[in-house]
Amino acid sequence: MHIRDYDDADWDSFWPIFREITAAQETYPYDPNWTSEQAKDVWTSPDHVVVAEEDGAVLGSAGMGANRPGPGAHVATASFMVGSAARGRGVGRALGEYVVGWARELGYAAMQFNAVVETNDAAVHLWQDLGFEIIGTVPEAYEHARHGRVGLHVMYRRL
Amino acid sequence: MHIRDYDDADWDSFWPIFREITAAQETYPYDPNWTSEQAKDVWTSPDHVVVAEEDGAVLGSAGMGANRPGPGAHVATASFMVGSAARGRGVGRALGEYVVGWARELGYAAMQFNAVVETNDAAVHLWQDLGFEIIGTVPEAYEHARHGRVGLHVMYRRL
Numbered sequence: 008m009h010i011r012d013y014d015d016a017d018w019d020s021f022w023p024i025f026r027e028i029t030a031a032q033e034t035y036p037y038d039p040n041w042t043s044e045q046a047k048d049v050w051t052s053p054d055h056v057v058v059a060e061e062d063g064a065v066l067g068s069a070g071m072g073a074n075r076p077g078p079g080a081h082v083a084t085a086s087f088m089v090g091s092a093a094r095g096r097g098v099g100r101a102l103g104e105y106v107v108g109w110a111r112e113l114g115y116a117a118m119q120f121n122a123v124v125e126t127n128d129a130a131v132h133l134w135q136d137l138g139f140e141i142i143g144t145v146p147e148a149y150e151h152a153r154h155g156r157v158g159l160h161v162m163y164r165r166l
Numbered sequence: 167m168h169i170r171d172y173d174d175a176d177w178d179s180f181w182p183i184f185r186e187i188t189a190a191q192e193t194y195p196y197d198p199n200w201t202s203e204q205a206k207d208v209w210t211s212p213d214h215v216v217v218a219e220e221d222g223a224v225l226g227s228a229g230m231g232a233n234r235p236g237p238g239a240h241v242a243t244a245s246f247m248v249g250s251a252a253r254g255r256g257v258g259r260a261l262g263e264y265v266v267g268w269a270r271e272l273g274y275a276a277m278q279f280n281a282v283v284e285t286n287d288a289a290v291h292l293w294q295d296l297g298f299e300i301i302g303t304v305p306e307a308y309e310h311a312r313h314g315r316v317g318l319h320v321m322y323r324r325l
Contacts, residue, residue, distance in 0.1 A: 029236065032236070032237050035236075035237075036234040036235065036236055036237050036238035037235055037236050038235040038236035038239075039236055039237075040236075041235075074307075075195040075281065075307075076195065076196055076197040076200075077188065077191070077194075077195055077196050077197035077198055077199075077309075078191050078194075078195050078308050078309040078310070078311075079195030079281065079307060079308055079309070079318070080197075081309060081315075082304070082307050116306065116315075117304075117305075117306065117307070119304055119307065121280070122234065122238065141302075142302035142303065142304055142320075143300075143301035143302020143303075143320055144301065144302075145241070145276075145278055145301055145320065145322055146276075146322070147275065147276065148233075148234075148238060148241050148276070148278065149237050149238055150236075150237040150238070150240060151237065152237075156240075156275075159238070161301075161302055161304065161320055163304055163305070
């Protein structure tokens, strides 16, 4: 498995992963009804987008860049998606380590996740393991398909 | 002073307020170098935008809508700007009461501010007065022109 820059030709491989994750409505505050074009616009809008690839298959992707413009541009943010077929194999961790390294190299002072679903244990534990702490939790801010309204963590680490 | 829907013709009156506030770099994580066109795109992108007007002069503006798409779309957010000439006259409070009423009427379950500069006492106290609480503070996330890096509060209230 290796991580490389996203290319436009990757969308057709990544779109089923994006669709599966938003349709499940358990981890992402994205609209499950977005078309492929709308989803592509959202996913490819960050400054830098990469994919995790193995034997020519896209296993997941991450996007990263400044969390806010102007006086907030020294804090980075990132988003991650790993397809269900590849979960539990360290793809999320590899992408997480990649984005932290990328942001540090570019001189960002910190990294912030704006909306980590509190019931998404795999993500919460992974980010804590990578040095992120929970700054606060917005209660009932996410309509979870199985659990109803659950909180969204703001998570943060210095770089 | 009354609050009415923003109209495209208002931009020329509001742009100096937007420019003054972003140039001061004390309250908004917006890029002070944005052109009028870029600023207009940002400010008029929310679902609903209003202005506070007195004797034909625009004193301030607020934009409001869903904070996130899909499973996060039941939480509203809003942004406010009041020109320095009109501060201390209750314009911010009137706009704040307007957006809370608007969101409640549309059935939003809560309202969230994502980035309130912690040294912006006027805003922090106003929102607390209107029932918002600080959920958490992202440390050093805002490059303040006079104070250096200060925190950004996430603020929240149920509706």
